[in-house]
Amino acid sequence: MDINNAQKAEILAHALPHIQMYRKKIVVVKYGGNAMINEELKEAVMRDLVLLTTVGIKVVLVHGGGPEINKTLNRMNIESKFVDGLRVTDKDTVDVVQMVLAGKVNKDLVCQIGNMGGHAIGLSGMDGNMIECRPLDDKHGYVGEIMNVNTEVIDEVLNHSFIPVISTIGYDKNGNCYNINADTVAAAIAGALNAEALVSMTDIVGLLRDKDDDSTLIHRVYISDTPALIAEGIISGGMIPKIDSMTEALRQGVKKAFIIDGRVPHSILMELLTDEGMGTMFRSR
Numbered sequence: 133m134d135i136n137n138a139q140k141a142e143i144l145a146h147a148l149p150h151i152q153m154y155r156k157k158i159v160v161v162k163y164g165g166n167a168m169i170n171e172e173l174k175e176a177v178m179r180d181l182v183l184l185t186t187v188g189i190k191v192v193l194v195h196g197g198g199p200e201i202n203k204t205l206n207r208m209n210i211e212s213k214f215v216d217g218l219r220v221t222d223k224d225t226v227d228v229v230q231m232v233l234a235g236k237v238n239k240d241l242v243c244q245i246g247n248m249g250g251h252a253i254g255l256s257g258m259d260g261n262m263i264e265c266r267p268l269d270d271k272h273g274y275v276g277e278i279m280n281v282n283t284e285v286i287d288e289v290l291n292h293s294f295i296p297v298i299s300t301i302g303y304d305k306n307g308n309c310y311n312i313n314a315d316t317v318a319a320a321i322a323g324a325l326n327a328e329a330l331v332s333m334t335d336i337v338g339l340l341r342d343k344d345d346d347s348t349l350i351h352r353v354y355i356s357d358t359p360a361l362i363a364e365g366i367i368s369g370g371m372i373p374k375i376d377s378m379t380e381a382l383r384q385g386v387k388k389a390f391i392i393d394g395r396v397p398h399s400i401l402m403e404l405l406t407d408e409g410m411g412t413m414f415r416s417r
Contacts, residue, residue: 146406150404150406151188154404155187156190157189157190158192159328160318160329160331161333161400162194162318162330162331162333163241165394166395168394178241178248178250181295182245182248182295184400185251185295191295192290193252193297193298194317194321195297195314196314197233198219200236200237201219201228201233205225210224210225218272219275219311221311225273226309229301229311233256233300238297239254241254242297245295252297253294254297255285255289255299256300256301257298257301257302257303257312258301260282261282261303262283262285263278263301263303263317263320264303265310267310274308274310275311276310276311276312278317278320286321287325298317298321300312300314300316315373315378316373316377319380319381320380323380323381327387328386328387329389330388331389332378334374334391335393337411338410339371339391349412350366353412354416355379355382355383355415358375375414378391378414382415387415388415389413390403390409390411390413391412391414393410396410399411
């Protein structure tokens with residue numbers, strides 16, 4: 133749809149109160165799914181993050197990279213196994229996870245932000261003793277449960293007006309590397325930073341009352357509502373750990389958490405900078 137200059141100016145004017153609300157505040161974005169695979173969508177997301185930074189919002193990008201890990205494991209003839217939705221991560225697999233997430237995927241995103249005129253620094257949870265872990269359990273191998281988040285290096289990067297781009301691996305005091313669920317990492321970092329908002333980019337439009345009908349989108353949920361929604365089956369399956377992570381972030385002081393459709397170009401701008409939003413917003417009260 134073509135819009136004229138007057139309409140463009142009107143859009144910017146309507147965005148102003150939202151920009152003022154988030155200016156100088158921290159927004160943590162969890163990035164994954166199809167928005168990460170499709171090059172056109174990836175370009176749109178990176179441009180949006182640069183725009184948010186340009187208007188004074190402190191953006192922290194937390195990314196996964198499951199498809200790229202799968203591709204590399206296949207090339208190396210290492211079988212991918214999943215239990216309870218989490219990758220079983222033996223020593224060979226965790227070496228690949230570290231290489232792909234902290235290396236290729238992370239640096240590709242940093243480069244793309246730079247090409248959009250932004251400034252980013254690639255980090256992992258192993259840098260600056262950021263994310264200390266212990267094994268989640270015996271059956272998943274080197275899958276980490278977060279014990280502590282040290283935000284010192286993130287704060288330093290934000291204070292120099294760079295976007296921290298963080299891959300979801302952690303460490304223990306024996307020097308082991310751990311693979312960690314991206315939603316868990318984003319929520320823990322948002323809580324530790326006392327972020328204004330946590331945004332999870334997914335492959336669904338948000339929380340639906342009927343999972344097969346996008347028109348049943350639930351626009352706002354209070355965390356006190358979630359047990360009833362789980363009992364009704366509205367929150368189920370893979371959505372439960374995602375919302376558990378968001379709930380934990382809100383309990384740690386994050387003001388708002390959003391699930392948005394990363395398949396829609398500029399979805400993060402529509403959620404943060406418009407009155408209507410486009411996904412599901414979670415609040416503590």
